[in-house]
Amino acid sequence: xxxxxxxxxxxxxxxxxxxxxxxxxxxxxxxxxxxxxxxxxxxxxxxxxxxxxxxxxxxxxxxxxxxxxxxxxxxxxxxxxxxxxxxxxxxxxxxxxxxxxxxxxxxxxxxxxxxxxxxxxxxxxxxxxxxxxxxxxxxxxxxxxxxxxxxxxxxxxxxxxxxxxxxxxxxxxxxxxxxxxxxxxxxxxxxxxxxxxxxxxxxxxxxxxxxxxxxxxxxxxxxxxxxxxxxxxxxxxxxxxxxxxxxxxxxxxxxxxxxxxxxxxxxxxxxxxxxxxxxxxxxxxxxxxxxxxxxxxxxxxxxxxxxxxxxxxxxxxxxxxxxxxxxxxxxxxxxxxxxxxxxxxxxxxxxxxxxxxxxxxxxxxxxxxxxxxxxxxxxxxxxxxxxxxxxxxxxxxxxxxxxxxxxxxxxxxxxxxxxxxxxxxxxxxxxxxxxxxxxxxxxxxxxxxxxxxxxxxxxxxxxxxxxxxxxxxxxxxxxxxxxxxxxxxxxxxxxxxxxxxxxxxxxxxxxxxxxxxxxxxxxxxxxxxxxxxxxxxxxxxxxxxxxxxxxxxxxxxxxxxxxxxxxxxxxxxxxxxxxxxxxxxxxxxxxxxxxxxx
Amino acid sequence: xxxxxxxxxxxxxxxxxxxxxxxxxxxxxxxxxxxxxxxxxxxxxxxxxxxxxxxxxxxxxxxxxxxxxxxxxxxxxxxxxxxxxxxxxxxxxxxxxxxxxxxxxxxxxxxxxxxxxxxxxxxxxxxxxxxxxxxxxxxxxxxxxxxxxxxxxxxxxxxxxxxxxxxxxxxxxxxxxxxxxxxxxxxxxxxxxxxxxxxxxxxxxxxxxxxxxxxxxxxxxxxxxxxxxxxxxxxxxxxxxxxxxxxxxxxxxxxxxxxxxxxxxxxxxxxxxxxxxxxxxxxxxxxxx
Numbered sequence: 001x002x003x004x005x006x007x008x009x010x011x012x013x014x015x016x017x018x019x020x021x022x023x024x025x026x027x028x029x030x031x032x033x034x035x036x037x038x039x040x041x042x043x044x045x046x047x048x049x050x051x052x053x054x055x056x057x058x059x060x061x062x063x064x065x066x067x068x069x070x071x072x073x074x075x076x077x078x079x080x081x082x083x084x085x086x087x088x089x090x091x092x093x094x095x096x097x098x099x100x101x102x103x104x105x106x107x108x109x110x111x112x113x114x115x116x117x118x119x120x121x122x123x124x125x126x127x128x129x130x131x132x133x134x135x136x137x138x139x140x141x142x143x144x145x146x147x148x149x150x151x152x153x154x155x156x157x158x159x160x161x162x163x164x165x166x167x168x169x170x171x172x173x174x175x176x177x178x179x180x181x182x183x184x185x186x187x188x189x190x191x192x193x194x195x196x197x198x199x200x201x202x203x204x205x206x207x208x209x210x211x212x213x214x215x216x217x218x219x220x221x222x223x224x225x226x227x228x229x230x231x232x233x234x235x236x237x238x239x240x241x242x243x244x245x246x247x248x249x250x251x252x253x254x255x256x257x258x259x260x261x262x263x264x265x266x267x268x269x270x271x272x273x274x275x276x277x278x279x280x281x282x283x284x285x286x287x288x289x290x291x292x293x294x295x296x297x298x299x300x301x302x303x304x305x306x307x308x309x310x311x312x313x314x315x316x317x318x319x320x321x322x323x324x325x326x327x328x329x330x331x332x333x334x335x336x337x338x339x340x341x342x343x344x345x346x347x348x349x350x351x352x353x354x355x356x357x358x359x360x361x362x363x364x365x366x367x368x369x370x371x372x373x374x375x376x377x378x379x380x381x382x383x384x385x386x387x388x389x390x391x392x393x394x395x396x397x398x399x400x401x402x403x404x405x406x407x408x409x410x411x412x413x414x415x416x417x418x419x420x421x422x423x424x425x426x427x428x429x430x431x432x433x434x435x436x437x438x439x440x441x442x443x444x445x446x447x448x449x450x451x452x453x454x455x456x457x458x459x460x461x462x463x464x465x466x467x468x469x470x471x472x473x474x475x476x477x478x479x480x481x482x483x484x485x486x487x488x489x490x491x492x493x494x495x496x497x498x499x500x501x502x503x504x505x506x507x508x509x510x511x512x513x514x515x516x517x518x519x520x521x522x523x524x525x526x527x528x529x530x531x532x533x534x535x536x537x538x539x540x541x542x543x544x545x546x547x548x549x550x551x552x553x554x555x556x557x558x559x560x561x562x563x564x565x566x567x568x569x570x571x572x573x574x575x576x577x578x579x580x581x582x583x584x585x586x587x588x589x590x591x592x593x594x595x596x597x598x
Numbered sequence: 599x600x601x602x603x604x605x606x607x608x609x610x611x612x613x614x615x616x617x618x619x620x621x622x623x624x625x626x627x628x629x630x631x632x633x634x635x636x637x638x639x640x641x642x643x644x645x646x647x648x649x650x651x652x653x654x655x656x657x658x659x660x661x662x663x664x665x666x667x668x669x670x671x672x673x674x675x676x677x678x679x680x681x682x683x684x685x686x687x688x689x690x691x692x693x694x695x696x697x698x699x700x701x702x703x704x705x706x707x708x709x710x711x712x713x714x715x716x717x718x719x720x721x722x723x724x725x726x727x728x729x730x731x732x733x734x735x736x737x738x739x740x741x742x743x744x745x746x747x748x749x750x751x752x753x754x755x756x757x758x759x760x761x762x763x764x765x766x767x768x769x770x771x772x773x774x775x776x777x778x779x780x781x782x783x784x785x786x787x788x789x790x791x792x793x794x795x796x797x798x799x800x801x802x803x804x805x806x807x808x809x810x811x812x813x814x815x816x817x818x819x820x821x822x823x824x825x826x827x828x829x830x831x832x833x834x835x836x837x838x839x840x841x842x843x844x845x846x847x848x849x850x851x852x853x854x855x856x857x858x859x860x861x862x863x864x865x866x867x868x869x870x871x872x873x874x875x876x877x878x879x880x881x882x883x884x885x886x887x
Binding site: 050052098103105106109113122238241242275281283284285 | 684691701702703817820
């Protein structure tokens with residue numbers, strides 16, 4: 001909160017601004033505030049949640065047109081119409097967002113753009129929307145006798161609304177919801193495995209987009225009191241996009257700066273609008289190539305450049321792991337039961353009637369040659385794949401085919417074979433995403449009980465601090481995970497999985513790429529995790545680690561379980577030897593030998 | 599029935615142009631994974647270049663088309679050079695970068711040719727052919743024939759020449775292609791130039807059927823893009839089928855819903871891609887939920 005202290009003088013300046021402006025300048029300022037609200041909405045959807053939404057200007061239009069139609073044709077008062085308009089804009093947001101459940105990135109961009117065109121097409125032709133001429137004579141919004149037809153007084157209304165909109169956007173981005181949205185933007189699979197309900201989060205992003213578009217539309221209708229199709233066309237969508245990109249799409253404040261700057265620039269270049277568009281286009285291209293994070297990212301880029309020039313040579317160090325307090329595993333029973341699971345892909349049976357039972361508190365190894373179905377099995381257990389046949393039970397509860405986020409909230413945590421850390425989140429934030437165990441229905445608290453959200457965020461941060469200490473990550477807590485050595489990234493992923501306080505931990509080749517010392521530490525950590533009451537299933541090729549760590553080992557080959565037992569028994573099992581080395585009748589394949597000799 | 603067939607002919611003609619636009623998208627997309635949102639604006643520049651040259655010199659339209667292809671090919675090379683640092687890296691950034699280029703091209707067109715646009719007389723003077731009561735404008739047949747010929751040539755290039763094969767290899771795996779000695783940068787640049795050339799061809803052909811103006815690129819680009827998606831992004835047969843399908847959808851929407859055709863077209867399109875995001879021919883590297 002202290003970091004936001006600089007907002008106070010800015011707010012005071014914004015409050016005093018009208019005293020220094022003439023009638024036209026205040027109108028420009030009014031328009032700038034409206035665009036700033038729109039830009040914040042687009043920043044939330046596109047920058048934070050990563051949804052390429054090119055229909056933001058249509059949401060703006062829906063808000064403005066709804067007010068215009070309701071007041072002039074249905075006889076509503078301005079504020080009643082405004083409230084309905086917000087609702088309509090949010091519903092429109094949901095409708096436009098539905099395709100996001102099925103497609104992402106450019107696909108989504110085209111569909112949303114197409115729907116925005118459909119909207120403009122409708123308002124240009126529908127009688128109720130006044131066709132190409134638009135709707136004039138929208139009433140002046142009444143406000144306790146204050147004359148809002150004055151641009152000066154309307155500015156203060158806008159300022160209050162803008163402050164609320166900005167505060168809510170900042171609350172969202174700096175809280176668990178914003179982190180989940182950003183995690184989803186970086187890697188939706190991993191975010192799902194960490195408890196983020198992806199479909200609902202995407203819809204949330206579009207509802208927010210609709211809300212901000214609607215708010216801006218209502219203010220626009222109240223300010224200009226005239227709506228026409230050309231205010232909501234694709235050229236304005238591009239201008240809005242330019243604001244967000246130039247300002248910095250993942251920074252809300254950057255979006256505001258971009259919006260204000262471009263509105264003023266547009267005003268200054270009103271007589272040369274052709275050149276102005278040329279200018280925006282060029283600046284967007286240059287920003288994309290040279291400053292991908294926009295104006296908001298420039299300080300960070302400069303700092304990085306300076307640090308590189310100074311040659312900051314200190315290498316990040318992993319601290320020691322502080323073992324967990326041993327706790328007896330709860331009650332016993334089976335933590336995981338896989339019953340005759342078969343998974344077929346077109347033309348390939350990856351798992352063929354696999355059954356295994358892992359008692360609570362065990363460390364179970366799963367080994368087998370490459371392509372034997374180990375990771376597929378993990379994907380089935382953690383909900384990424386729905387098995388073709390068979391069922392998966394967690395502590396006796398049948399959770400076959402449950403979505404990853406649900407399994408995650410039920411206590412299943414996993415790591416990935418080829419690391420899936422959220423690259424644009426710091427190490428601490430990666431862990432915070434794991435710590436957040438709230439169901440998505442919690443979203444209602446953001447508008448209704450924001451202080452509870454802030455309180456929850458504080459407890460999460462405290463727990464993240466503990467976890468970072470425990471896993472020896474204090475040195476790198478605020479680093480960008482991509483910049484760290486591989487061994488540290490593996491440790492972060494393990495810490496992130498443990499942040500979920502799981503009852504079942506699935507580790508997919510946790511020792512891959514680690515050096516001898518790091519493998520030894522990994523063994524210790526996994527034992528301590530187990531001693532704290534967590535059941536661990538581990539896929540690993542490092543036989544030394546498997547032999548020393550696991551109490552029981554299951555061997556997969558070509559999608560079947562070929563052996564199951566204590567490590568020493570399994571290692572000499574004839575089928576296992578045959579699977580790794582080939583039987584005596586055939587020459588062993590190179591891959592199998594390499595596999596076995598690791 | 600007569601109305602139906604008349605609409606069909608119109609739909610196929612526009613469909614042929616959408617197919618050319620979609621092929622231009624697809625060839626760039628599959629070789630370098632770049633979604634070129636500036637493509638529509640390149641089509642517009644192509645339309646302007648061809649019509650301006652044709653009106654100014656009175657040389658045959660075919661010459662004008664070739665001039666237009668050269669102009670846009672160069673523009674394609676410039677765009678590719680600018681965005682090269684982002685290739686195969688940040689998808690969203692590339693997408694936005696090309697939107698920026700689109701705006702630059704559109705603003706450039708306004709500065710050069712003015713905001714109003716101009717009509718282009720049909721380069722084929724003969725009257726429409728009367729076939730069992732259906733009047734088929736001769737120019738429509740020319741458009742369909744030229745589009746078909748261009749498609750054939752492109753297929754020959756991709757499948758029968760060494761450079762074409764190299765481009766296919768880059769499309770499948772750019773790292774492996776580098777490893778076997780293909781100059782990926784050059785191959786990408788060529789793909790971009792070909793894509794831009796196809797855009798110019800589409801723009802030149804559609805010029806006499808529409809009113810050439812700076813904003814035509816936006817709509818044409820989105821429609822070509824939607825056509826590519828309908829057929830299956832990155833697939834060349836998909837681009838052709840998707841283009842024709844979208845042309846027909848467009849024509850029948852215009853026939854039945856008049857001024858609301860765009861609304862209906864895009865709603866139907868949204869529903870279709872919701873049901874089948876990978877399009878008719880699917881896409882191997884589809885990026886969906």
